[in-house]
Amino acid sequence: MNSTSIMAVFSALALGHSLFLARYFWTSVKKSPSNFFLALLLTALAIRILKSVIIILIPNSPFAVPAIGLVGLSAIGPSLWLYIKSYKNNDFTFKKELIWHYAWALLLIPVIPVLSEGQMYIAYCISVVHMFIYLIISVVQMNKNSNSYYEIEYTWLRLLIGATFLIWLTFFAQLLIEKFITYLSVTVVASVVIYGLSLWAGKKRKLFTEPKRKLGSEVQFNLNTIGKKIETLLKQEKVFKNSRLTIKTISDSLSEQNYLVSQAINAYFGKSFPEVLNEYRVEHAARLIKSEVSENLSMEGIARESGYNSVSAFYKAFKKIKGITPAKFKE
Secondary structure (H helix, E strand, O other): OOHHHHHHHHHHHHHHHHHHHHHHHHOOOOOOHHHHHHHHHHHHHHHHHHHHHHHHHOOOOOOHHHHHHHHHHHHHHHHHHHHHHHOOOOOOOOOHHHHHHHHHHHHHHHHHHHOOHHHHHHHHHHHHHHHHHHHHHHHHHHHHOHHHOOHHHHHHHHHHHHHHHHHHHHHHHHHHOOOHHHHHHHHHHHHHHHHHHHHHHHOOHHHHOOOOOOOOHHHHHHHHHHHHHHHHHHHOOOHHHOOOOOHHHHHHHHOOOHHHHHHHHHHHHOOOHHHHHHHHHHHHHHHHHHOHHHHHOOHHHHHHHOOOOOHHHHHHHHHHHHOOOHHHHHO
16 A cells, blocks of 8 residues: 555545544534534534545546535634634624624635636635634634633643644645645644544543532532632732733632632622623723823833733723723823
């Protein structure tokens, strides 16, 4: 058996594995909306690998084969972003508007049959750029919600984005080097990525399920106590000024379990951790703006002093809570 045949077999196994995982997450869509987009992501990757397997085994494949692969490629980016946007997000809901993120992939389905070889190349270039844009906004989305993730969840999302970026690099390489070995690299990388992610995530199934914890009456009673301790950390020690503050950071400070701290925040404050954090940060920023200190600090400095790494995130949170921008508030 030559190397090309071995590659085809290896890729076919990866294809089957992708479809198996996609089917697994399709069955749990009702339990977690994010699983829907993870299933779509795996399905898109499977479609792209299927195209490679067919072309490796049948070099003179019909024109429709690469067209199918292009549709799969175009669906990878939106699926990744929507997965991260919906991951562990209790406020996320399915909306009809979300279909627009798949507009390019859906447009390709009826248009591809009438495209020339040159136009197909242009469509491929657009698809590669399209995927890169969604990779960027996926990173932004992950960092935006980083405070609401446990460490293991944050690690998983970074691995998933990193793995998808590796796949994107092979697509980009195909634009620069039109050789069969470059084409094979797409299949190899995609296959290795799927096996690698499965191996890592398979040992951490709680990443994809919402664990049901039955708390005893004593623990329920202690939630209020934990909530008061968290309030002390926020008010007196001003831990919210730490831009990298997470639930785990607070849990470590109080020597409490992560899930208990998370539940205590929801029960005591009646809000999510990001909401509580933004309120304390915005109130602190408002006090700084009103004080004489603001004369020596720019808005960027005030944002940093309040725990924000990004001025845009500061402005967005301030306007949401106060109803006006920090600049208008200062006036």
